[in-house]
Amino acid sequence: MQWKAAVLAQVPEAVAPLAEQALARLTEALEKADNVASMTDKPAPSRHFETLNEARGAALSRVLTVSHFAEQTLTRYPQWLDTLEQNGELGATPEKARQQAWLDEALARAEDEEAMHRVVRRFRRARMLGIVWRDLNRGSKYTMWDTARALSWLAEVLIDGALGWLETFYAPRWGTPAPCRDGRTQRLVVLGMGKLGAGELNLSSDIDLIFAFAEKGETSGGRKPLAHQEYFTKLGQRLIAALDAVTADGFAFRVDMRLRPLGDGGPLVGSFSMLSSYYQDQGREWERYAMLKARPVAGDTEGGRALLSSLRPFVYRRYLDFGAIESLRELKSMINREVKRKGMEGNIKLGPGGIREVEFVVQAFQLIRGGRDTELQVASLKSALAELPRLELLPDEVVDELLADYAFLRDVEHAIQALDDRQTQMLPEEREERDRVAYAVNMDWSGLLKALDAARERVRRHFDAVIADPEEETADPGEGSIGLEQWRLLWRGELPEDEALAQLDTAGFADPAAVLKHLNGFYHSRQVQSMQRIGFERLDALMPLLLDAVAEHDTPDTALERVQPLIESVLRRTAYLALLRENPQALEHLMRLCAPSPWIARHLARYPLLLDELLTPSTLYTPADKQALADELRQTLTRLPEDDEEAQLEALRVFKHAKTLHVAASDIAGTRHLMKVSDYLTYIAEVILEAVLAMAWKHVARKHGVPPGASEFEPAFLIVGYGKLGGIELGYGSDLDLVFLHDSDGKGTTNGARPLDTPVFYTRLGQRIIHLLTATTPAGTLYEVDMRLRPSGNAGLLVTSLKAFGEYQRQNAWTWEHQALVRARVVAGNEALGEKFDALRGELLTAPREAETLKNDVISMRRKMRDHLGTKPGKEAGGTFNLKQDAGGMVDIEFLCQYGVLALSHKTPALATYPDNMRILDTLEEHDYLDEKEARALREAYLAYRSRTHRAALTGDKPVGDADELAHHREAVTALWQRFLG
Secondary structure: OOOHHHHHHHOOOOOHHHHHHHHHHHHHHHHHHHHHHHHOOOOOOOOHHHHOOHHHHHHHHHHHHHOHHHHHHHHHOOOHHHHHHHHOOOOOOOOHHHHHHHHHHHHOOOOOHHHHHHHHHHHHHHHHHHHHHHHHOOOOOOOHHHHHHHHHHHHHHHHHHHHHHHHHHHHHHHOEEOOOOOOOOOOOEEEEOHHHHHOOOOOOOOEEEEEEEOOOOEEEOOOOOOEHHHHHHHHHHHHHHHHHOOEOOEOOOOEEOOOOOOHHHOOOEEEHHHHHHHHHHOOOHHHHHHHHOOEEEEEOHHHHHHHHHHHHHHHOOOOOOOHHHHHHHHHHHHHHHHHHHOOOOOEOOOOOOOHHHHHHHHHHHHHHHOOOOHHHOOOOHHHHHHHHHHOOOOOHHHHHHHHHHHHHHHHHHHHHHHHHOOOOOEOOOOHHHHHHHHHHOOOOHHHHHHHHHHHHHHHHHHHHHHHOOHHHHOOOOOOOOOOHHHHHHHHOOOOOHHHHHHHHHHOOOOOHHHHHHHHHHHHOOHHHHOOOHHHHHHHHHHHHHHHHHHHOOOOHHHHHHHHHHHHHHOOOOOHHHHHHHHOHHHHHHHHHHHOOOHHHHHHHHHOHHHHHHHHOHHHHOOOOOHHHHHHHHHHHHHOOOOOOHHHHHHHHHHHHHHHHHHHHHHHHOOOOOHHHHHHHHHHHHHHHHHHHHHHHHHHHHHHHOOOOOOOOOOOOEEEEEEHHHHOOOOOOOOOEEEEEEEOOOOOOEOOOOOOOEHHHHHHHHHHHHHHHHHOOEOOEOOOOEEOOOOOOHHHOOOEEEHHHHHHHHHHOOOHHHHHHHHOOEEEEEOHHHHHHHHHHHHHHHOOOOOHHHHHHHHHHHHHHHHHHHOOOOOOOHHHEEEOOOOOOOHHHHHHHHHHHHHHHOOOOHHHHOOOOHHHHHHHHHHOOOOOHHHHHHHHHHHHHHHHHHHHHHHHOOOOEEEOOOOHHHHHHHHHHHHHHHO
């Protein structure tokens, strides 16, 4: 070894003796092998070691110095260094398919199980030598993740290769399984769990597996038929032995099957139906964590993916599941107790700030949010962690630190395990071993400890920020304040009555006795006392925080009265109790919104899923514009299967309710002007209508094809909004006045397998749209729909051609229908068809009308409405009036605008441009039909009425105003009514 002296001169002083000793032992072993070869017929060992260049010699020295395992392997199989070099394995990981081919070629020569075991073990040992070499002599582009991937590939290749050999070897005796009902070949499904499932295996890890098979049945072609359960159990047992049994050649991988249903007490293999039933009925919280990393690694991988897809609802909840964080916290506490009991603080996996804490941080986000943010439904820790900044769950700098510290901890773990190919994460105690580990990561021992301490401190800090108990973060109450412990005693009824009343009085409650009675009644109510243990524990943990938050409000009695129904509504869906308990800020926002607005309180109680929105204040109080809404809805629907209409409908409803909550929150917070509130509510309706139209078109076209001239991909259809939707004045509970139009001549049939006449196709499409908008799901309905403004009202066709619509409007429409047309506009559908409608609307509205007839029709319609909907004479008790329907109210202003458009737009076409009252008033002023003072008076009156009506919807009050307070608005409106209409 001519390179030996030069290489040893470069080795750090601390490990120089170890390097020299390792090279000496290798030389001695080669000499002994030479002697044996000279006296027997055995071949002489490879002399490749003697001809290495200095760089390769230095790499060999490094590997031998750190790893006893590598030294022992090369001493026993010196020729493998030649093989690894020829394969290119000393510099790069061979592709998985290439490794599979090598193994298959070797297994083909194995005539019995003993020979197969020998092939598997030697193959593993050779590849492991290459992995250790690359890990210890990595270039700038080679990282811990590359080592983890190489190890995972090796495990997968060995599992699949051994399984295939066993299936073939035992086929004459056991036969082959019956195919699946769909004709697919049935094989054992091998699910890799833990780090194997993640594709991030460590250097000396065991492998966690679960075995499954698709369908029950019997084998055929063997000595006697075996039930699939028996066949796959036998096969699984042989596979475990092929990997795990210790022979003269060692073992391949230690196999752990305890993650299967019922652990060691359960069957080794389960059918898909058995597994689905188990996880649905008996699956425990820790099994959800385990299934996060499940991945098919061998056998029937296609079937394995189908199985995991069916189990996804067990792993990932559709709501934000903060209950999972409690279980993670408990699991970590149990680990901490075990670490302390066994004195394992030096364990870089389980100890404080160790590898497991990084994994828990990622798992927490996956379990809590994975059902909603499907990007987190990945087995790889690295991939999931990289998604967190994009989802705004962790800042970039935190994720960068976690990734770097995790990789460093795993590097140290690999260095420890490289010593003896032993599964351990304990820092060594012997000096020589410490020096070897430090050398492996290019440090001295002192520097390594400092780096470890710094990394573990950062990990622990980030772990605490995610996993810490919120009560631990709550500061001690200041002097005169009431602490959480006192609220807990009051909630549980453990305070004497006089102390409890005094505490409520100190907290600012106006009627302490009523509040105490109410809380006692709630605590002892049947619905609370019959809760399951975990649910009651969550409620019991939340209530002190809730009472503390209520006490911070100006009117705590009202705040408690409004928020308690929400708590009662989620007693059986206790993940929401956990959400509020785990997120004190969400609780704060809940109080901020519910206390002033019973509408928001009822909205949240009806749709608790919306509590998720309280977690993101940056969007909660900032409604998105139309483009952002459309983009978000498109992304949401893209995540769902295109053929799963139920899931898409549910997503639409959640989207609508959530975005409406954002608008209401900004309204309550006073960050949005009334007009903007209506704009945002209208935007929500428009993007939903576009989505619903697209869904309905696909649904009907998929069944029946499309009419002549229509595109399969773009609806040749128009949704026209009337009333508040058309006038861009939607409120929180507004229904949608709609008219459906198409541009077909009605001839011909659709081009699908089940053709329809064109008019029937468009009728089906309209019916489908209404169904999607009004169907009830667990998330409620989208909108109530009113179609009475279509030609001939309820007696007319549901869908009309644009040509027929125009003819009806010209020849048969009543004046009130032209009034309604003033507030009509396209809200969804084909752009070219929309332009035609706009042109037709302009033509209809600007047509000359007989002045006296128009005036009489408008007055007559207004009188009917007022008689039917307004305050009856003598009923204006208390000095209030109906903001909308009484004389001088909102509808009078709307009628004035509509009359102005119909009476004057033949002379001034600009009046027919806009469908909303404010811009119509602006146009009337601009063309001198109203002077500045009159226009301003109408605008101010209209906004005042709308503002009060709007606020009444949020506060749960009736839409009435104070007659004296609003008298000047009524007088101004009435005066202008008299001037124009008499």
